[in-house]
Amino acid sequence: MSINSAFHSQRKWNIGFILFLTLLLVLLSQISIHLTLIMALGTSLGFVLQKSRFCLVSALRDPILLGMTQLTRAFLLLLGISILGFALVSWGASQRNIPLSLNVFPMGVHTVVGGLLFGIGMVLAGGCSTGIIIRIGEGFAMQMLAFFGLAVGSVLGERSLKNWRNTFGEWPGIFLPDVFGWIPTLILEIIVLSGLWQLARWWQKKQLGE
């Protein structure tokens, strides 16, 4: 590819790694097909995240700092696809009486505080949870350290939940389809996401003086 001597093809490592990964999956399949599938999905997620340079921090930070919203809009697209897909799967599972749990978490003051801390933290650490792991895979020492911090912080957070609940209380999560019904909820959510998408596109045009 280049006559520059600073370029070393990592192809041998690549082949070695593919063999390693295949071996891992084969071994895992002897124990559980379910876990092998999960691992394959995780690997795919990691691969796509790295290749597309998807970054939530950038999606939320760049509109303010740089007036750019490409990633923001891509993230809104991801949200839209996920909402619709989750709704379909959830509905399909209930039709077949297959137990399925969705992430309808309880909320309280700690939800807001958690979000604020997470937002601040991910800017300082240079990545969100997945971003940290992806950058470790790329070889960044900074995110390896951030991961250590994340691990310790997660234990501190988990163990402090009781205190938050006792001090400020907690409300059960609100599953919007229970309140509005599936179709109105989905329509509302898609409208909100589309609105945000339009806003993001307008914002960039305005900030960059197009």
Next chain:
Amino acid sequence: MTRFSIDIWGEMCPIPLIKAKKKLSSMQCGDVLVLETEHSCTSRGIVVWAKANRYIIEEKEVANGIWHLELTKTHD
């Protein structure tokens, strides 16, 4: 047509882009800003930003995971 360069090596994104943006504002039309980074997101981020702002941008991977960028200021 002057060539400038700023050191963004090892800086966490978005710091390189903010520094580049600042430097660019002090440059004349036709000047070139040269940057080198080992961060894929930073490199991509600069390219996307430059294109959105209609500057000329050249990005080249010069070693394993090291990108060399040349940003030409085309307008104020």
Next chain:
Amino acid sequence: MKKTLQTIIHGPWAYWIGAIILGLLNILVLIVRRQPWGVTWNIEIWTEWIGTNLGVLSDRGFTLKGLMGASGTYLNLGLLLGAFWATLVASQVRFRPIRDKKFFFSALIGGLLMGYGARIAYGCNVGALLNGIASSSLTGWIFAIAVFLGTWLGSKLLLKYLM
């Protein structure tokens, strides 16, 4: 054709393509796992187990067998291996050390805040934000707004202390 192959191997892929593939994978995880993709719960329980074995944390009953059988373990492990592989395929693997003391501190503090914030909110950008909203849960939207505000605050800190 060759250029397309180059882009697939080296990246970067277009953001919207990433969004669609990630969306589909996210849905597949829900189907296979019977619960949405999440990252931090698994990190937390592994840390609990390590901490207990090091004698610094009280035993909460996590076992190695349990951890090795948890789907979250393989999602996170896959995430790491997939990212490494993606970088390797493009021959872009390189150890990138921390080059300034300030980033050492921001990484550590940032990580602590992220971990703490994620667990008191029951999830991180994936579990609580992406999949909270994907689950049509109001909590997810509230968390998202809080994270957005946090990002704004964090950016202010970055501009002040890390430039």
